Amino acid sequence: MDAALQTMINNMPEKTGKSLDDWKKILKTKAFTKHSEGVNFLKKEHGVTHGYANTIVTLSKEEKKSADDLVTTQYRGKESLFPIYETLLPIVKGFGNDVTITPKKASVSVIRKRQFVLIKPATKTRIDLGLKLPNKSTTDRLGNSGPFGTMCTHRVQITSIEDINDELIEWMKEAYEKAK
Numbered sequence: 257m258d259a260a261l262q263t264m265i266n267n268m269p270e271k272t273g274k275s276l277d278d279w280k281k282i283l284k285t286k287a288f289t290k291h292s293e294g295v296n297f298l299k300k301e302h303g304v305t306h307g308y309a310n311t312i313v314t315l316s317k318e319e320k321k322s323a324d325d326l327v328t329t330q331y332r333g334k335e336s337l338f339p340i341y342e343t344l345l346p347i348v349k350g351f352g353n354d355v356t357i358t359p360k361k362a363s364v365s366v367i368r369k370r371q372f373v374l375i376k377p378a379t380k381t382r383i384d385l386g387l388k389l390p391n392k393s394t395t396d397r398l399g400n401s402g403p404f405g406t407m408c409t410h411r412v413q414i415t416s417i418e419d420i421n422d423e424l425i426e427w428m429k430e431a432y433e434k435a436k
Contacts, residue, residue, distance in 0.1 A: 264311055272304050272312075279304075279312040291317070326359035334377045341375060341383065343417050347425055348373055351432040368435035373428055374408055383414040385424070387431045398427060 269275050274282075279298070288294040291313055298309035331338045341364070348366045349355050358365040363386075366373035374386030386401065386408030394400050394410065401408045412424060 261311070264308070265315075268308065268312075272302075272308050276312065276315060280316045283313065283316045288313075323359045326361060327364065330359075330362060330364075330377050334380050336380070337377050337383050340414055340417055340420070341377070343420050344373075344375055344385070347420070348428060348432070351429060355432070368432055370435050371407065372431040372435035374404060376404075378403075378413075381415055385412045385414055385428075386410070387412065387427055388435065389427065389431050390434065392430075397423070 265276050268279070272279070282302075283294060286294070286297065288297065294313035294316070295306065295309040298304040298312060299306060304312065327341070331341065345357065349357070352368070354368055356367045358367055363374050363376035365371045366375070370388070372388045374384075376384045376386065378384040384402070384404070386404040387398075387410045389398075389409050392398070392410065397412060399411050399413070402411045404411055410427075412419075412427070414420065414424075
């Protein structure tokens with residue numbers, strides 16, 4: 257990041273009243289089809305100067321694009337699994353407004369205060385869902401963490417949307433509650 261941009265980001269709370277992260281949260285609640293719409297929204301609704309508004313919108317779009325790109329890359333060649341991912345996401349987000357979705361290179365972490373679910377397209381036909389459920393016994397379906405190691409305590413293999421049933425949702429909810 258160049259020095260001028262970093263200075264602008266550092267000065268943002270003083271000059272605009274909010275940090276870059278705060279502005280990004282505000283923009284996440286809006287859907288703008290054009291860059292200029294986001295800039296105009298910040299200028300008109302929040303009194304942000306043009307330079308800061310332009311920077312905020314640009315940096316917000318870059319973050320979203322890179323997260324979307326990570327997920328797209330994970331499912332390249334495994335497109336048939338993407339509907340499973342799309343089904344899991346609103347379920348875990350629905351556990352509370354403190355859930356953060358963090359795409360990584362090979363998986364997506366679902367975090368409260370700490371990671372409680374990990375979604376990984378493992379093969380062309382299977383998603384491995386990692387869960388953090390300390391002291392919970394394994395079953396035929398709720399297996400040991402396998403390739404996740406210490407990142408998770410358990411793993412559920414999902415091959416179809418039908419595998420996302422009440423039992424699985426209950427395990428995810430339990431992992432969420434333990435991630436306080």
